[in-house]
Amino acid sequence: MSAPVQLVFRGEVLAGFRLEDVQRDLGRLLRADEAGLKRLFSGQRTVLKRGLAAADAQHYVSRLAAVGARLHVEPMPVPPPVAPAAGGWPAIAPPPEEERRAAPPVAAPPPPVPVPVPVPVPAKPKELELVATAPADEVVCPTCGERQSRRLLCRSCATNLEMALAAKAEEEALRRAERQAALEARRNPRRRVEADGGEHSAWAIGLSFSGRVGRLSSATANLWLIGALLLLTAGFLQRPSLPRLLLVGVGALGVFFFSMRLTVLRCHDCDRHGWWALFVLVPYVGSLASLLIGLLPGNPGPNEYGPPPPRGRWRWFGLSLVVLALCSALLVRGGIRFAERYAAEQADDGADDIVELGGDGRIGGGSGGGAALQEALRDYAGAPGHKAFAASSRQTFAWAGNASSLDEAVREAMAQCDARRQPYTPDCRVVNVNGQPVR
Known part of the structure; x- marks a missing residue:
């Protein structure tokens, strides 16, 4: 021992x-x-x-x-050893033999009176x-x-x-x-x-670049950041405007800042300097570096950057996955509506570019029309009998001529136009019948 x-x-x-x-x-x-x-x-x-x-x-x-x-x-x-004598007093070494011979005889001391030993009493607790x-x-x-x-x-x-x-x-x-x-x-x-x-562990979301964060906490925080960015983008697609576009830009900068902070704290958890986080910005290498930094286990004990971080909670990770799925669904829905509105605007512009049949019996296209549209308009102008021209945009159109009735020409033109129309584009409509514009 x-x-x-x-x-x-x-x-x-x-x-x-x-x-x-x-x-x-x-x-x-x-x-x-x-x-x-x-x-x-x-x-x-x-x-x-x-x-x-x-x-x-x-x-x-x-x-x-x-x-x-x-x-x-x-x-x-180590205190000097002292053998206790009777009565609790330390024993005194006898004098040398020469001193005993030279010293005059003295009377023997009276026998020691026994001292009663008090019973130990536990001390009252007090502040030490x-x-x-x-x-x-x-x-x-x-x-x-x-x-x-x-x-x-x-x-x-x-x-x-x-x-x-x-x-x-x-x-x-x-x-x-x-x-x-x-x-x-x-x-x-x-x-x-x-x-x-006495030090505090770093928060997963914060402004300080000191401390450490674990793998599960970092992944949970990143999922929340991605969900917030998707929600801002979905809001912009639902109703595009300049303020919402600026809000999406500010949100993207915030997500980049907090993501880099989480990467630095993960480097600290692995006992690496925070400058290693710059590898995630390198093209092609950044994706692999980000994956490695997110998956590498940290030091189990204290290191140069602080004590071990608290363990993450799987319930928060699962909740972040649910929120991310909802934000993704909103983004897809907003993207579909944005595409439909854009296609409708393009169709309106294309229909307006189709030049109506003039009084001289000729038909033509606007300055924005393509060669296929120009050729179709010329063929339509020279078609005999009942005829109809249907269009969805400048890229999707069809016409029918030499029909026995006007209804038959309209049905045939609409059927051909709908067959050519791409998904998520505006519906076809009749823009001209028998050389007369339809508004």
């Missing part, structure tokens, strides 16, 4: 930490007031904990190193400070429970009372800090407070 050690603090701060932050975090961890902090950081040697095993000492060293405080592990001072409390008339030995007047060594078990009481007070202060950290973690699991550092 290894010899017990003690923890010593000399007010040293680790590199990369600010003195003000270390004082604040250490004071919160040890429940020390302003006077206690001033004494801790005065540069003098302060014993924080005594009688520890080597493994436990290293645990405390790592915990306080997380807040930037440097602890030193030193061996415990970081360092030893002020001297009192009586103390209780933390090792054997013996109540006695204040002295250096316990009269029953020879324990150093001052060191034992200070170690007990420090242990209770650390336990209170651990209980407080666990209570805060249960009250607010989304921003879990780590007992070793």
